[in-house]
Amino acid sequence: MPTQTDVLIIGGGLAGLTAALHLQKTGIAVILIEKDTYPHHKVCGEYVSNEILPYLQWxxxxxxxxRPSIITRLQFSTIQGNSIFTRLPLGGFGVSRYQLDNFLYEKFIAKGGLVIQDTVNHVIFGKESFTVSTKNKQQFIVRQVIGAYGKRSSLDLKLKRTFIQQKSPFLAVKAHYTGEFQNDLIALHNFKGxxxxxxxxxxxxINICYLADYNTFKTHKNIGIYQEKVLYQNKHLKDIFERCTPLFETPLTISQLSFGARKTVTDHILMIGDTAALIHPLCGNGMAMAIHSxxxxxxxxxxxFKGDISSRTELEKRYIISWNQNFKSRLRMGSTLSAILSKEYLAEKLISGMVNIPFVLPMLIKKTHGHLLTVQE
Structure with missing residues (x-):
């Protein structure tokens, strides 16, 4: 017999776990399906804007x-090593996905939540409910499905999401290190590609996470050589890597990253977090956006579920509108900045402009960040 519940969440990262805790708090029956066990590392910048702190406290x-690091300042540098510092308007904190995801998972479990380790194979909508089947031959009948399964998945192919067919030239690399680095600083260093x-x-x-052009990367034999030949061209990065000792046996990598917005509702599934959109890492705000979504x-x-929204059509319409109001312009700014920084000449011009006009960098930060997220009881 299929298991029945109000909401089934596919994916137990930041967005999925946060949604599960919220729905659980408001009395809605929810099941979360996650393919991996906790805790586990993920490729991620691991900086969180303070904009979501009131919500997490709620x-x-x-x-x-x-005990996260408390981050209040930003440094930005170009390939030539020119740099600029500024204070972050809201500030933020640094915490690993290994710790934060597991923390939210344990909160959900402690309050009676159900997390199933499995992989969703199919989601079919019909007659105002979803039928969800998994790799381990489990079946669920649910009123609503939330997609929170991350950057890309085989489920995207089955849902015929257009972005999954498009090749992307980006590769992301992440590892933890020991060494000297200022506690209150997040640094963004540009390099070729x-x-x-x-x-x-x-x-x-110390978390070091970078986004690279895959075509440039594959011309080198391995990550270490690529870092020495390409990243070290920025003197700040050369200094950081030479003063730090890796804690991972090998860095984590993920390829075929497709940035920008995707459909936030697909076959009546509400998409959240990276499943709905992937903001460029240079904005340093992906984790906060996932939680906010x-x-x-x-x-x-x-x-x-309380009847205050009268129909599924109205629910989906309101979700799309609210999502766009909060994130569309931030994603657009992220894409614009990425395009500028991909051109060495333009990146140097941008830095020069920010040095001469100091308010430009704080203004750009505000364009990629939100306001304090509060929740009314």
Missing amino acids: LDADPAIL GYCGVSKVEDQK AQICATLLTAF
Whole structure:
């Protein structure tokens, strides 16, 4: 017999776990399916804007218990090594996905939540409900499905999402290190074909995560040689790598990254987090956006189940509108900045302009970040 529930969430990353906690708090029956066990590392910049702190506190999931680094300043540099510093308007914190995802997972489980380790194979909508089947031959009948399975999945192929057919030239690489780096700083360093983020997470570990042009990367034998030949052209990156010791046996990598917005509703599935859109890492705001998108989705779903939203059509319409209002311009700015930084000449011009006109960089930061996210009881 199929298992029945109100909501089934596919994917247990930041967005999926946050949505699960929110729905659980409002009394909606929810099951989460995640293919991996906890805890596990993920390719991620691991910087979180403080804009989502009030919301996490409302969920009884204050990350302060994880002792994250407190980040208040940003450094930005070009290939030539020219750099500029500024204070972050809201500030943020650094915490690993290894710790944060597991923290949210344990919160959900402790409050009676159900997480099933499995992989969703098919989602079929009909007669106002979804039938979901998994690799381990489990079946679920649910009123609503939320897609929170990350950057790309075989499920995207089955749902015929257009972005999955498009090749992307980007490769992301991430690892943790020990060494010297300022606790309150997040640094974004440009190099030919990409950019690299550096910041502290919990326990004084340094997270280094960079996005590279795959065509440039594949001309080198391995990651180490690529870093020495390409990233080291930026003197700041050369100095950081030479002063740090890797904690991972090998860095984590992920390829075929497709940035920008995707359809936020596909076959009546509400998409959140990276499943709905992937913002360029240089914006340093993907984790906060994932959590914020979960809040939007869970809030509207709660209203739908209470009868305050009269139909599925209205639910989907309101979700798309709210998602666009909060994220569309931020994604557009991320794409624009990425296009500029991919051209060495333009990147140097941008830095020069920001040095001469200091308010430009804080203005760009505000364009890629949101406001403090509060929740009314």
